[in-house]
Amino acid sequence: MxxxxxxxxxxxxxxxxxxxxxxxxxxxxxxxxxxxxxxxxxxxxxxxxxxxxxxxxxxxxxxxxxxxxGNARQRQEAGGPAPEAALQPGKIMVMCATDRMGFGDDELGKKLMINFLRTLKEMGPELWRLVFVNNGVKLTIDGSEVLEDLQAFEKEGLTILVCGTCLDHFDLLVRKQVGVTTNMLDIVTAMQLADKVISI
Amino acid sequence: MVFPTDGNVLVGLDRADDAGVYKVSDELALIQTVDFFTPIVDDPYWFGQIAAANALSDVYAMGGIPKTAMNLVAFPVKDMDLSVLRAVIQGGIDKLAEAETVLIGGHSIEDKELKYGLSVTGFVHPARVLTKQNLQPGDGLVLTKPLGTGIVNTAIKAGMASADLTESVTRLMAALNRIAAETMARFDVHACTDVTGFGLLGHLAEMVSGSGRSVRVFAERIPVIEDALTFAAMGLIPAGAYKNREFRAGMIEVGDGMARERQDMLFDPQTSGGLLICMPGAQAEDLVAALKDAGLGDAAKVGEIVDGPAEKIRVA
Known part of the structure; x- marks a missing residue:
């Protein structure tokens, strides 16, 4: 905060x-x-x-x-009566277990992932947790193309969780630049509390 | 503390009134007051005018006519151009001229910060001295200037007030209470004070303390600078307003549902505010009409004195 x-x-x-x-x-x-x-x-x-x-x-x-x-989009809409969803936003957890989206062409997959993360803000206030595990943690380190976007998310109040075991596995603990280092219990608890979990 | 006194002191330090009053003869008493402060506007000429209007106001609030004045000046002579000082003093002189009061002396010292004000002496008939005391049940309360100058000055400091608003508030603070005083002199006035640093309710509390009476204040009828309501909602409120509210919290009851910004106006510290006049209720509307005729369009009846529960101010 x-x-x-x-x-x-x-x-x-x-x-x-x-x-x-x-x-x-x-x-x-x-x-x-x-x-x-x-x-x-x-x-x-x-x-x-x-x-x-x-x-x-x-x-x-x-x-x-x-x-x-709520986030900026919600504020812009604040002139009229707020839709019910905005009054009581659902809690969406997005879990990224990879640094590229889908299978096939890895170059394309990386581009898609970047685009995906940048577009995530369109979820508005319902976006509640963003979790990175396995290869996904590579998106949170220095040199990541989406690092600035993730840092902006965090500033706006979004909680970003990054798997500590995974960072350790890739020897990236000291290079993480955004989010809170977390463990499996936190991730499981977040899954339980979320209204919706989207896994990439 | 014991203050030296004699039989001719009509109003002294034992009563926290707007000025001291000393009887010279059965026909004449002197009113003496002094007031000075640091700049409240950027323009030195207007600051001089406001400081003078503020110092003169205490004489008007006592029912008197100001006659002579002395300058009090503190000036950072090493850091500030002397033309600034000249402009301040010219503002004071012009305001004194408007009040038909003569400047007959003064004193200046070197200081880190500019300060200016005046000591003013006025005349009053000993039987016509108006103090903060003598509230009667059924009396009406009349206010002659709108509230909100403290909040607008805070907004000016914050760079959020328009040039037009800055100018109109500056003129309001520089406006003498002379017309208000001359107009009320035609009526049977019971008590009077001027609204300054303690805000409307702070000064009203001084009048009510020790009176054995209570007051009903009609919040909706109180004249306010409209823009001040907007600034109050944004938190541009001087710390003094909160101190005023806290200091008198035990005496004041505010009705449910009154907008917070409107309450803020009641505690807002005023610079060179209007007169708060207590008089028979039946005449209060006539005074308001006479004040409006004389050009004080904001004048309004803002409350009334009631019997018991003793010494409470009810705002509704």
């Missing part, structure tokens, strides 16, 4: 800092850390006005505002 540290700033600076962060990139979730209750309420109001759901929290001497909302 993106964190904005606005401690030590007087009104309206924390609101402006939050506003600037949202203009820079679309965030489906963020945490703003403040040092006084007035700034906390102001930032909460600002995020409310931008369509976020907000949660206030006190952490030691700090005041947090945690904001969450």
């Amino acid at each position: 993106k964190e904005i540290d606005a401690r030590g700033l007087a009104c309206p600076a924390p609101v402006l800092q939050t506003k600037a962060a949202l203009q820079e990139e679309e965030l489906s979730s963020l945490r703003v850390v403040l040092d006084n209750a007035a700034s906390q309420e102001n930032v909460q109001r600002f995020l409310d006005s931008q369509g976020y759901e907000t949660l206030l929290q006190a952490e030691g001497a700090d005041f947090w505002v945690i904001g969450t909302r």
